[in-house]
Amino acid sequence: MATSSPPATAAPISLPRSSSPQVAGSPELLGNLPLPSGFLRSIPTMDIYQENAYHFPYRDQDPEARLAWPTYIHKDPAFKSYGLPGGRDASFRGQKVAEYMAGHRMDTASQQNGQIDPANRERVIEYVKKYLPGLEPTPYAETTCIFSATPTEDFIMDEADGITILSPCSGHGAKFGPLLGELAADLATGARETPRAFPPGIPRQGHGLEDRAESPFGESLVQHPARPAHDDGHRAHGRHR
Template sequence: MTVSKYVVVGAGLAGAATAWQLASQGHEVTILERSVPANHAGSSHGSARIFRYAYPEDFYTRLVVESKVGWDELARLSGKQLITPTGAVDYGSTRQPERLASVLAANGVEHELLSADEARSRWSQIAFDTNVLWHPGAGVIDAETTVTAMVDLAVAEGAQLETGWEVSALRPSGKAYTVHSADGRQLEAENIIVSAGGWLPDLLGNLSLPEAFLAQVPRIHVRQEQAYHFPYKDGSPEPAENWPTFIHKREGIQTYGLPGGRDAEWRGQKVAEYNGGKILPSASAQDGRIDPANRQRVIDYVKEYLPGLVPEPYAETTCLFTNTPTEDFIIDKAENITVVSPCSGHGAKFAPLIGQFAADLATGAAPVPEEFRVGVRSQPATH
């Protein structure tokens, strides 16, 4: 039977980052991926995720600043552009741009507060309805290229990548664990890092985790989100770099958008409702179907608030958000099993740092922030 010092389950952003960190530290690593890295059934595919610094909590903005160091190192080592700079605007009656600005100021992040009229004079393609926070350091993450870069670096450092390896259970085996696959294969490992994203609800009960730990794991909701690509109007600012990413938050609803990049053939904006999709028991229940009511709400939103777009989507897709009730991540360890991060729709920007935290926790090199330990946070999120 194959034996490995560290096994990472899942090769999305968090798992790939963890494997890269472990391998670069000289550890023996095997990556087990149920399909292929950054596959379209998971949450880390495609070329369009938002990188931003603006959070109403100092904790997360500080982590973005720290994470950017890892992004710069990853770009240097891979020789690839992973974040395309666009800047970001935040606005809306419940987005609190003034509060966001105070957090950015406390962390030395460049930003401006603009009136709605000032913002419209810069970005006439957006119909702002409140004051606006602008921070130019934001951008768009190419998630798929990032995963590939981290896996390639891990493999170059000696990691083994096993694709088509669907983990079904872990069982204690002396001082180690036996990892069982859905097709009957087995692998022995001393330490397991489980970064299974939307498949975690299916796996949790089969990981041989202590009951006391399992009882503290927050309820995990998997959502099948929906996103739509709208073409730029003739005469509107083009190309896409003239469009910032945006978060527009009103009472009871949040809409976001970003240049669609490769996913949208470089000719449109990706627009979606945040947590607007149906809740699934796990990723295995996704069906890829678009809710017509959700589509119409987003079309109506584009008509009202995005005059620079044609309000007719030319492409649409579904993807998975795996959420905790507080939208905080999970990075915690029980015995030699480390559970990593349902990332609640905002985790992509932290990928290098999540990998560092998970690797340090798994090896015992350093603790993780208490906010990511199970059972610690209980207040609703404001991210």
């Protein structure tokens, strides 16, 4: 990773890609695990994308001005975008901007090639020119990462026979990172049962954690239907009552 600031006209730095070749939702990965067949059938098919992300320098590099930049989600019908202040991977001097779920589809995360889509780069540059005038519209760094999503964009967090399955992402998991990490660790170690919001196969009341009237730490305000036993005699989640 470069430590110096390239001129505005220089080619953007290619940052180390974020890769997770063991992304859950890969059928061959789950199929190789000693899991009950009913549990496997309850796991939905995942959409897996290689996303592109770009770092655009702030026009005002004053430290206080940089701290004023927010994290945002913009759901324009023609262009869904998200952005957040860049971190140490890009020297903290710009905003990370991406087009949501616009990368190329993959069967498994192991197909990630780390190559930026030039057409996507141009679309994001045009978006920055139109909506983010406080940024220089030339990216100084870029990277790829993996997105995986369930059909409903709900999280998956469950356990069977001592194996924990997690997919707390679907493009909006980052804002719940600390909470999800605590829940996942407790589930894997047996300190907590599966939160009722997360096992696959339960009918959903809405999309995303923020839309559910339920606390993973307390009593549910919305009673989900009882989860049926699978025909192999094993409920899909071992610790959930």
